[in-house]
Amino acid sequence: MNFKKYIKAVGTGPKGNRDLEAEEVIDAISSILDNKVTQSQIGAFLIAWRTKLETNDELIAAVKALKKYVKYQKIENSIELGYSFDGRTNNPFLFPLYENILKEFFEKNKDVKELNLVISGDFLQPAKNGITTKEVFNSLDLKQHVFFFDRVEYLKELSDITPLRHELGLRTVFNTIEKLLNPGESEYGVTTAFHKPYVKKYLAMFKEYYKEVLVVKASEGSPEVFKDGKYWKEVNGEIVEIPFSLKDFGISYDKTYENITLEEALEIVKNPDEEIIKLAKFNIALYLVFAKRVDSLEEAWKRLN
Known part of the structure; x- marks a missing residue:
């Protein structure tokens, strides 16, 4: 060779x-x-x-x-949330709140098929610093509805390249393709993009591995929404764009952080205020729509509240 x-x-x-x-x-x-x-x-x-x-x-x-290198462990009735593997600096992670919200939701809505969330993580990757899903998950005790896959275990070969990637200090092809490798064999997948060309790339790259892949315009490389946005999906070969506005759901959130620490992020989700709870519920509403558990955001929001 x-x-x-x-x-x-x-x-x-x-x-x-x-x-x-x-x-x-x-x-x-x-x-x-x-x-x-x-x-x-x-x-x-x-x-x-x-x-x-x-x-x-x-x-x-x-x-x-x-x-070809991924070690799979199927999580039934799941959607994979494709977080980036570089750090988060401006917002806390919302996923620690999802477990209790989903538990309460399914206790009250027994006609809706169960939905589990799959999240992957690893050591911090370039191209920026910040806290990671792995750090947050290892600091908590989430055992139901939210499942974490550590890349050290499901794709060690890629995890082992982390030191080299840090030495390069630049984004590479791995930053683009690592977010939705589906170690949980989820039926649905969602990731995030800011630019339309990347929407097309993500849909092309991952659609054969899921019933459906969606791309949401969200914050800091993760499918967590903190402000108005939109999401895209492919319908009959065409990319369809669906916008949403948080104010339509009574959500007013305008907090930002500068270089948020792990301790600050954990404190926010351990003692969440009303707006953070509403924000987390809105994200769950999106995932319920994406995984075809409900017909609309309005229905999901009404059932969640």
Whole structure:
């Protein structure tokens, strides 16, 4: 195997670069995860590939390559929440509140099919600092409705590249493809994007692994909504955009934090105020819609309250 040919394909320059074939992407990613190439070669390839800009077809192949290494454990009746693996600095995580909200919801709405939430996490990844899902989950005791998958256990090969990724200090293809690898074999998946081109990328990359994938415009690389936004899904080959406004549901939230600490984030969810609770319920309402447990946000909100 001559890994240098992949570096040359993506790192020669505008006139010499070419897109990689699916088999080449899978071979390159596999060589990286199997530690068959040097750290210098890996770094050169990842940076050059990012600079060239990965095509949708290359990203789809990269996801396939990663999924060959995933250790799966099925969580029935679940939706995967695709959080980014870099840090959160401006908002607390809301998912610690979801378990009790869902428990109460299903006790009162026995006609609705159960829904569990799957979240993945790992050590902090580039490109920014902050707190992670792993840190928060390890500080709490969540055992029902919210399931956490530690990448050290379900995809150790990628987790082991963390030191190299920090040494590079830049986003790479892994930042794009790591959020929805579905270790819980969930039926539905949702992640977040700010720019329309990435909506198309995420839907293309992940749709074959779920009944349906949705992309929501949310905060800090996670499918947690803190302000007005929208979500996208594919219907008959077309991307449909659905907007929402928090004020329509009586929610007025305008808090922001600067470099929120783990202790501050935990205190917020251990002693939540009314607005945080309403915000968490709104996010649950979105997930109930995404997983087709209810027909509309209005129905979900009414049932939750």
